[in-house]
Amino acid sequence: MLSIVVCVKAVPDPKEADKIRIDPVTKSLTRLDLPLVINSLDQNALEAALQFKERFGAHITVFSMGPPSAGNVMKECLALGADVGILLSDPAFAGADALATAFTLAQAIEKLDEVDVVLCGRASSDGATEWVGPELAIFLEMPVVSMVSEFVETEGPCWQVKSDIENGYRLMQVELPAVFTVTQDVNTPRTLSFSGIIKARKKEITTWGLVDLGESAQSVGLKGSPTIVSDLTYIESKRACQIIEGTLEEKADILVAKLVEAGFI
């Protein structure tokens, strides 16, 4: 049976995007007072794991690093069909950049006896660096294929996947164990079911802190993060309507010029 790890991030609900605020000191998003949901692309990663489980059996462990309130997101993953949820939560983990996040996740994943497949969403909807998956692969010393839009061949120890590139895709062959980051094209995530929620009653969420990982506080969280965010600003969305005057040809020329100026063509 495959042992699959899915890494999910609890992100502020995009429906509440207008309420997201930037902490002026840490330059990070304040999210404690916003409802947290599963990062959209991580839902695709979990869905891929669930489909593997249905097709040829698998044990799915979900990892997430976040505040205790991310427990709700873990519970949802279990209700969707994951077997075990492990929440990495410790004040020392706070403020982690992509590298420190990948390092912490890797330390936790290495505590498992055996791992065949690690699945991540391509990016998170808040940070959107796309780095955690590949960096995780480096720490785990596994090959990585990013931007996977299709699992073409998944029988045996060598998998074939489609990896999106600009204007096309690459057909990649990779030997397990491996890390894959997936795009939204890989599948359509299922929705919660009532019976799945009931089954999740018997599944436990374990919380691991710094002590459980046996790591130094210097290598995790803000202290373990080399990234420095110099500034973050709000993007103001303004709508304006302009009536273009002139003949049909003049209107077309003005419109084309404006589109070029705006960088659309």
Place this chain on the structure above:
Amino acid sequence: MIDFTFTEEQELFQKAAREHAETQIAPHVSVMEETGRNWEPVIKAICEAEMMAITIPEEYGGLGLGYVERLLALEEIGRISVATAMMMQVGGLGIEPIIKFATDEQKKKYLPGLASGEHFATVAVTEPTGGSDPRGCRTTYKKQNGSYILNGRKCFITNSHIADTQVVLAVDDDNPEAFSTFIVESGMEGFKPTHIEHKVGMRGCNTGEIELKNCKVPAENLLGGEGKGMRVSMASISDVGRGGMVGCAMGLQKACLDASVKFANERILYGKPISRLQAIQFKLADMKIDLDAGRLLGYRAASIQDKGERSGNEFAVAKYYTTEAAQRAAKMAVDIHGGYGCMEEYAVTRYLRDSYVLGPSAGTSDIMKVIVSRWVLS
């Protein structure tokens, strides 16, 4: 200390119902509105989402959940389609007497199929003589050669043409004081759904008439014992029926509020969104206050029901309040939309029509006041 919060698990149920309503039911609403039909895909959707299994005990293939969970699901479905919530709620109303009054054999025969969605239920009480006075029932039963023969006509029956398992109230042909209920299957000899109604609202919710012409019902399909029919049907309608309407009404209230907030923030008048105008703000505040008050009443009644206590009176209060509030909310939503509120492209026109169908279902507001006043005076 009173805790007004849902459990984490209930919040997940709420989310599951919301996601399902938004993805599986919403795409069918416009065709339901246009045709007054198209109920098949939404019935399939609510069955696949295990909505009909919520209160059925686990030993009979259900989820074994409570009435708070049922109300949460109905509110979320009702927010997207009151017509669908109505069919779901009356489906549950047909299931309830089987849970409460059926023999173990009857439960084993009917409940697993109703839980899985293979079968669908309804209750047939109302007749052309009226629904609020079930004692005026003229559909008769007569025992003959080990079976019961039913004759009569039922009208305004939700799920009349889609329910294959119908709990029917009838009066003894020889004793006008003896009422009994029967589980009638749509394939039984003499059973025929006839006229389909065209309602002002809840279009796409199947409502129609049933003809029982020498309908032969096996003796083992008697539900709850001979002469116990009034108790069987009323016990279900008073809490599950009214409770279901509360769910439909709360969903509609929320839909009205959501649509109004969105429109008020987007509609620019005098150079600013109309949400900045106090006249609009007060309407939104009224809608929110009504919604919160209705929820407190509705979920209070459902939690009493979950404790196994009688909740009919509390549901009468909640049913009166929420269905009246839904009408108020729909009118305010249309008012906020101004001229757009008269255009059928805007959902608020549907909300207004739907709101007027909420009142008479499971007892009019006046009947609710009769019940509440009896409660007060008792």
